[in-house]
Amino acid sequence: xxxxxxxxxxxxxxxxxxxxxxxxxxxxxxxxxxxxxxxxxxxxxxxxxxxxxxxxxxxxxxxxxxxxxxxxxxxxxxxxxxxxxxxxxxxxxxxxxxxxxxxxxxxxxxxxxxxxxxxxxxxxxxxxxxxxxxxxxxxxxxxxxxxxxxxxxxxxxxxxxxxxxxxxxxxxxxxxxxxxxxxxxxxxxxxxxxxxxxxxxxxxxxxxxxxxxxxxxxxxxxxxxxxxxxxxxxxxxxxxxxxxxxxxxxxxxxxxxxxxxxxxxxxxxxxxxxxxxxxxxxxxxxxxxxxxxxxxxxxxxxxxxxxxxxxxxxxxxxxxxxxxxxxxxxxxxxxxxxxxxxxxxxxxxxxxxxxxxxxxxxxxxxxxxxxxxxxxxxxxxxxxxxxxxxxxxxxxxxxxxxxxxxxxxxxxxxxxxxxxxxxxxxxxxxxxxxxxxxxxxxxxxxxxxxxxx
Amino acid sequence: xxxxxxxxxxxxxxxxxxxxxxxxxxxxxxxxxxxxxxxxxxxxxxxxxxxxxxxxxxxxxxxxxxxxxxxxxxxxxxxxxxxxxxxxxxxxxxxxxxxxxxxxxxxxxxxxxxxxxxxxxxxxxxxxxxxxxxxxxxxxxxxxxxxxxxxxxxxxxxxxxxxxxxxxxxxxxxxxxxxxxxxxxxxxxxxxxxxxxxxxxxxxxxxxxxxxxxxxxxxxxxxxxxxxxxxxxxxxxxxxxxxxxxxxxxxxxxxxxxxxxxxxxxxxxxxxxxxxxxxxxxxxxxxxxxxxxxxxxxxxxxxxxxxxxxxxxxxxxxxxxxxxxxxxxxxxxxxxxxxxxxxxxxxxxxxxxxxxxxxxxxxxxxxxxxxxxxxxxxxxxxxxxxxxxxxxxxxxxxxxxxxxxxxx
Numbered sequence: 054x055x056x057x058x059x060x061x062x063x064x065x066x067x068x069x070x071x072x073x074x075x076x077x078x079x080x081x082x083x084x085x086x087x088x089x090x091x092x093x094x095x096x097x098x099x100x101x102x103x104x105x106x107x108x109x110x111x112x113x114x115x116x117x118x119x120x121x122x123x124x125x126x127x128x129x130x131x132x133x134x135x136x137x138x139x140x141x142x143x144x145x146x147x148x149x150x151x152x153x154x155x156x157x158x159x160x161x162x163x164x165x166x167x168x169x170x171x172x173x174x175x176x177x178x179x180x181x182x183x184x185x186x187x188x189x190x191x192x193x194x195x196x197x198x199x200x201x202x203x204x205x206x207x208x209x210x211x212x213x214x215x216x217x218x219x220x221x222x223x224x225x226x227x228x229x230x231x232x233x234x235x236x237x238x239x240x241x242x243x244x245x246x247x248x249x250x251x252x253x254x255x256x257x258x259x260x261x262x263x264x265x266x267x268x269x270x271x272x273x274x275x276x277x278x279x280x281x282x283x284x285x286x287x288x289x290x291x292x293x294x295x296x297x298x299x300x301x302x303x304x305x306x307x308x309x310x311x312x313x314x315x316x317x318x319x320x321x322x323x324x325x326x327x328x329x330x331x332x333x334x335x336x337x338x339x340x341x342x343x344x345x346x347x348x349x350x351x352x353x354x355x356x357x358x359x360x361x362x363x364x365x366x367x368x369x370x371x372x373x374x375x376x377x378x379x380x381x382x383x384x385x386x387x388x389x390x391x392x393x394x395x396x397x398x399x400x401x402x403x404x405x406x407x408x409x410x411x412x413x414x415x416x417x418x419x420x421x422x423x424x425x426x427x428x429x430x431x432x433x434x435x436x437x438x439x440x441x442x443x444x445x446x447x448x449x450x451x452x453x454x455x456x457x458x459x460x461x462x463x464x465x466x467x468x469x470x471x472x473x474x475x476x477x478x479x480x481x482x483x484x485x486x487x488x489x490x491x492x493x494x495x496x497x498x499x500x501x502x503x504x505x506x
Numbered sequence: 507x508x509x510x511x512x513x514x515x516x517x518x519x520x521x522x523x524x525x526x527x528x529x530x531x532x533x534x535x536x537x538x539x540x541x542x543x544x545x546x547x548x549x550x551x552x553x554x555x556x557x558x559x560x561x562x563x564x565x566x567x568x569x570x571x572x573x574x575x576x577x578x579x580x581x582x583x584x585x586x587x588x589x590x591x592x593x594x595x596x597x598x599x600x601x602x603x604x605x606x607x608x609x610x611x612x613x614x615x616x617x618x619x620x621x622x623x624x625x626x627x628x629x630x631x632x633x634x635x636x637x638x639x640x641x642x643x644x645x646x647x648x649x650x651x652x653x654x655x656x657x658x659x660x661x662x663x664x665x666x667x668x669x670x671x672x673x674x675x676x677x678x679x680x681x682x683x684x685x686x687x688x689x690x691x692x693x694x695x696x697x698x699x700x701x702x703x704x705x706x707x708x709x710x711x712x713x714x715x716x717x718x719x720x721x722x723x724x725x726x727x728x729x730x731x732x733x734x735x736x737x738x739x740x741x742x743x744x745x746x747x748x749x750x751x752x753x754x755x756x757x758x759x760x761x762x763x764x765x766x767x768x769x770x771x772x773x774x775x776x777x778x779x780x781x782x783x784x785x786x787x788x789x790x791x792x793x794x795x796x797x798x799x800x801x802x803x804x805x806x807x808x809x810x811x812x813x814x815x816x817x818x819x820x821x822x823x824x825x826x827x828x829x830x831x832x833x834x835x836x837x838x839x840x841x842x843x844x845x846x847x848x849x850x851x852x853x854x855x856x857x858x859x860x861x862x863x864x865x866x867x868x869x870x871x872x873x874x875x876x877x878x879x880x881x882x883x884x885x886x887x888x889x890x891x892x893x894x895x896x897x898x899x900x901x902x903x904x905x906x907x908x909x910x911x912x913x914x
Contacts, residue, residue, distance in 0.1 A: 423859060
């Protein structure tokens with residue numbers, strides 16, 4: 054087993070040796086950001102469990118593997134018909150495809166979108182729309198605080214760029230399918246930038262998928278800026294195989310009177326670490342951060358959340374729920390920071406966990422840092438087993454035990470699903486979760502690819 | 507004659523520190539106490555001027571250190587009124603002292619089917635060592651329960667003791683509830699049936715006068731860092747005849763008389779139980795701490811801390827939804843509490859941001875928490891360098907936290 058120093062040195066070597074490929078095709082702004090981040094990565098390195106924020110997720114085994122890294126776009130043979138395993142029936146979406154972290158070259162022009170909306174690769178956006186791009190790229194993510202984010206910024210070449218101009222309302226959600234497909238074990242770096250301008254509205258649905266059985270490590274960073282009065286939804290469906298590692302960091306900055314809802318649903322994946330960072334940077338913002346994780350086998354999911362109330366009169370509401378079976382381990386850390394001037398803050402948080410086996414474990418840790426006086430919070434963390442009384446109630450009405458358990462688990466999970474603001478997606482995820490809890494198949498039930506999850 | 511609190515506070519440099527930009531309010535004295543300048547200076551003086559390994563040297567420095575160490579032993583002896591200075595064994599702390607007795611006394615006196623009694627109020631360090639020896643010897647561990655006020659049900663003790671009972675291990679004062687236990691009575695009941703008693707005084711030597719001869723206690727343990735002394739030093743007092751009969755627990759240098767590969771004969775008390783290079787400078791520091799406490803006067807300290815306890819209890823109970831766990835008639839300055847609907851961890855974290863240091867959790871007394879059916883408490887524990895003004899800060903801090911946690 055390699056030690057952390059070897060892993061960090063390998064990345065430093067990769068950065069130096071791959072410099073030409075990294076710089077090539079990226080804009081000057083991206084490359085300047087890259088250089089700074091590399092220095093920060095050399096200081097921080099890949100976070101180990103000594104780092105309090107990564108106490109419950111050991112990344113060394115995840116990184117200790119001879120992955121291939123694509124520093125330039127590789128053609129990936131994707132049969133578009135295969136993509137429909139993540140299609141949402143009756144959900145009229147604009148679909149965008151990314152392969153191994155890169156914007157897919159064969160993506161059709163999304164002509165259906167309202168005028169002025171831009172959807173393209175990050176690399177392309179950096180060159181084509183430098184004014185918009187440079188004003189936001191690298192402004193919200195914090196490579197100085199997390200080695201994973203620094204590594205992403207240093208190696209970032211491409212990802213998804215979405216720009217929604219002032220006053221534009223996108224009715225049909227944009228569906229982003231992230232495919233990992235390779236004939237070798239692969240580490241994918243993906244960098245997304247979503248800019249939602251004043252009074253604009255957009256909903257993005259992200260589905261993570263693996264199409265082959267190879268070992269994957271995906272390190273993705275998404276920056277989002279939500280301008281005054283804008284409304285933005287981000288749904289993430291994590292559905293990769295058990296041999297994959299997902300590192301997913303989202304940084305959202307909200308301006309005055311904006312409304313943001315994120316919902317991150319982890320159905321499959323070997324090791325998943327989600328970093329949810331929200332900065333409430335204008336008054337009267339509303340932020341809802343939801344998440345759900347359904348784990349079994351030796352899966353591990355760690356949700357780290359940080360909600361930063363920088364301005365007064367904002368509401369943040371956080372709710373994560375998990376069902377854990379087998380030898381699964383999970384972690385939840387909820388940090389709420391209320392700055393000195395952020396008076397009249399409302400901050401709610403809760404994390405509920407259902408442990409179905411003796412070996413499943415959850416570490417849940419709320420963390421409040423409150424410097425303002427006039428603040429209202431509530432939060433609770435619960436860890437429990439199936440409610441035997443409720444089980445008895447159902448069985449007394451002729452429902453067999455297995456089905457009764459299923460109903461209770463489903464009801465437990467449904468509380469998070471019903472927060473989805475896209476009706477057909479809600480139904481679709483209900484069905485996925487029902488199937489997942491039944492353990493019948495371990496992939497989307499419309500999947501056309503038997504990828505041996 | 508009251509205490510000059512300002513003068514006392516000036517003796518403790520750490521009390522001037524700012525925490526998160528606010529004056530430190532240190533209410534975690536049951537976990538560890540702060541150190542006066544007199545103790546810190548003593549440690550520095552020895553490291554600067556006199557450091558040398560003890561008992562072995564023929565040179566000046568070694569003699570100086572040896573004298574310091576043995577003088578500290580005499581200070582401890584007088585402090586708890588032991589008959590002989592060699593009944594004072596220096597250990598790394600109360601935990602090691604209990605382990606020493608459990609292992610060594612257990613080795614010598616506990617056999618299969620015998621019994622050890624602990625109380626339900628004990629700190630884990632006075633439970634686990636006994637569990638280990640009982641497991642090893644196939645002996646039985648029995649528990650003396652406490653009532654909902656946090657007082658030991660002393661009337662059950664007599665029935666709990668059988669002719670197989672060898673030792674009772676009980677704390678003088680509960681670290682999580684503050685209850686003062688009737689150890690004199692416990693010792694009387696035990697001795698009437700030829701049962702030995704170990705008293706864990708980790709939470710009491712800094713508050714109460716202890717006279718081991720008057721109590722007739724068999725073993726007594728405490729830690730240096732809880733009585734304003736350094737960390738890593740503790741005391742085991744044991745009656746001479748018991749210590750002489752008990753086998754050594756650790757082998758090494760210092761504890762031997764003569765060594766051949768065939769046979770080793772052991773040194774006399776106290777060295778028999780002090781294998782290896784002792785923590786002599788911290789022992790000297792402990793001596794300085796005890797002298798500091800004696801100079802102020804333990805009765806005065808106790809009286810003032812009791813005033814703080816009464817003031818804080820009344821103040822905290824006026825907060826709606828606040829419940830104090832541990833309401834014994836006799837208590838020291840420890841308040842364990844919960845506010846309805848607010849997790850102890852949140853309370854502790856938010857108080858910390860106001861510069862108030864309290865402890866949260868089970869306080870290493872899980873059985874106590876299980877008794878009350880709770881996961882943990884917030885514990886504020888006061889020392890003679892604390893003030894009523896600081897208690898006001900705590901009171902206002904709790905009110906602030908209560909306001910934050912409005913029901914959604």
